[in-house]
Amino acid sequence: MMKETDQKTWEEPMDWERDGSRYLSSIMDIGELLLVHGAEVNRVEDTISRLCGAYGFVRSDVFTITSSIVASAMAPDGTTITQTRRIKDRDTDLGKVELVNGLSRRICENPVSAEMIQEEIRAIRDMKSISEGMKLGMYMLISSSLSVFFGGSWLDGLAAAVSGMVLYGMLRQSAAMKLNGIVQTMMCSAVTALAVSLLVRLGIGTHPDKIMIGNIMLVIPGIQLTNSLRDMINGDMISGLLNMSEALLKAVSVAMGFAVILLVGGGG
Amino acid sequence: MSFYVIQTIMGILGSIGFSILFGVTDRKLLWISLGSGAGWVVYLVCVAGGYGMFVGLFAASLFVAVVSEVLARILKTPVILMLVPMLIPEIPGGDLYYTMYYLVQRQYVEFGNSSNQVLVEAGAIALGIILASYVAKFIRSFRLHMPGMFQRGKKEGIAGN
Numbered sequence: 001m002m003k004e005t006d007q008k009t010w011e012e013p014m015d016w017e018r019d020g021s022r023y024l025s026s027i028m029d030i031g032e033l034l035l036v037h038g039a040e041v042n043r044v045e046d047t048i049s050r051l052c053g054a055y056g057f058v059r060s061d062v063f064t065i066t067s068s069i070v071a072s073a074m075a076p077d078g079t080t081i082t083q084t085r086r087i088k089d090r091d092t093d094l095g096k097v098e099l100v101n102g103l104s105r106r107i108c109e110n111p112v113s114a115e116m117i118q119e120e121i122r123a124i125r126d127m128k129s130i131s132e133g134m135k136l137g138m139y140m141l142i143s144s145s146l147s148v149f150f151g152g153s154w155l156d157g158l159a160a161a162v163s164g165m166v167l168y169g170m171l172r173q174s175a176a177m178k179l180n181g182i183v184q185t186m187m188c189s190a191v192t193a194l195a196v197s198l199l200v201r202l203g204i205g206t207h208p209d210k211i212m213i214g215n216i217m218l219v220i221p222g223i224q225l226t227n228s229l230r231d232m233i234n235g236d237m238i239s240g241l242l243n244m245s246e247a248l249l250k251a252v253s254v255a256m257g258f259a260v261i262l263l264v265g266g267g268g
Numbered sequence: 269m270s271f272y273v274i275q276t277i278m279g280i281l282g283s284i285g286f287s288i289l290f291g292v293t294d295r296k297l298l299w300i301s302l303g304s305g306a307g308w309v310v311y312l313v314c315v316a317g318g319y320g321m322f323v324g325l326f327a328a329s330l331f332v333a334v335v336s337e338v339l340a341r342i343l344k345t346p347v348i349l350m351l352v353p354m355l356i357p358e359i360p361g362g363d364l365y366y367t368m369y370y371l372v373q374r375q376y377v378e379f380g381n382s383s384n385q386v387l388v389e390a391g392a393i394a395l396g397i398i399l400a401s402y403v404a405k406f407i408r409s410f411r412l413h414m415p416g417m418f419q420r421g422k423k424e425g426i427a428g429n
Contacts, residue, residue, distance in 0.1 A: 092290050094287075094290040094352065097348065098292075098345050130288060130289070138285045138286075138288050138289045141284075149357065213365045216365050217359070223352060225390050226355070226390050226397075229391055230397050233394055234401075251364060254368065255368030258369075258372065
């Protein structure tokens with residue numbers, strides 16, 4: 001048998017028992033990367049089963065929900081390998097989804113060795129996403145433009161930019177504290193609402209609701225809610241239900257955060 | 269009128285902001301901003317034509333979804349990368365806020381009304397997206413069964429969803 005590590009391209013393994021699980025593990029890494037960075041459940045299942053086909057597995061069964069991937073693949077000699085991945089934190093980065101998608105396309109057309117896949121995956125994982133300053137800028141841009149979009153005045157837009165800055169700082173600080181997600185959302189929205197009502201008291205901005213809508217678009221799971229309905233109509237019931245309950249819970253926690261300030265301040 | 273122009277521009281800015289936040293930083297931004305602006309114009313035209321919010325959102329999201337299905341094929345990227353940022357102006361964030369506001373203020377009648385509205389809006393958007401993606405799938409499987417028109421034909425089969 002030739003030394004496998006020297007080979008750049010894939011060859012049918014002699015020993016499916018050993019090599020098969022290495023390949024499946026790399027395929028699962030690709031699926032995990034997709035799911036973590038916000039690809040649809042559908043796409044993850046499709047990608048994994050296509051990759052399994054490309055690597056010579058005769059049958060593959062993949063089941064994916066938003067928090068887990070389970071895949072079983074059967075080799076030509078009858079060996080069946082099952083692996084699962086648990087997805088805990090997700091962080092939308094569609095740029096990476098595109099990269100991984102391109103990678104899996106390339107692999108499907110021309111299967112490479114497991115080491116090569118691992119190298120490529122590591123390269124994508126280590127790739128820097130946008131800088132902190134840029135993120136802050138985007139938070140300000142999004143909150144101000146959307147608060148004007150929903151009917152606020154220009155001054156409201158300015159106030160939304162400032163409170164968007166507060167929101168970003170809060171999200172960053174609380175992420176470092178590793179709080180429970182619900183508590184974190186509550187705290188951040190409470191502080192943001194406080195900032196908004198202070199700004200309005202100071203005369204910057206006139207419609208606190210419009211300012212808050214601009215900020216809320218950043219924390220509120222509107223995209224997730226729409227996606228969850230899409231999943232359900234699409235037939236991915238469990239993912240849809242998971243996403244929807246997550247979105248609703250998040251919306252309620254945002255509401256509770258704002259409620260504290262509204263009840264104390266009386267404004268809003 | 270001028271408000272609608274400003275609104276459309278602000279919607280585009282929001283879309284650009286979200287796409288950069290989601291890691292899309294290359295030339296696709298131009299396509300995303302064009303598509304998101306055009307989608308909002310579709311909504312505004314529908315509402316101005318007296319078709320109401322539901323039809324407007326449905327038409328706008330159908331339009332955006334079709335545009336992103338086509339663009340994704342041309343630019344060879346995942347559909348979701350074009351679709352999510354382009355849909356930002358249609359996302360019912362405002363009504364979601366008012367729903368929560370009424371809940372907090374204990375105005376339960378208004379709360380019921382606006383939560384219904386949010387669900388209907390989200391449903392309209394989801395319906396538009398689904399319709400577009402099924403048409404795309406239909407066209408693809410139609411082409412798969414036309415021999416000679418599509419090279420990879422048999423190998424991929426219908427199983428590849």
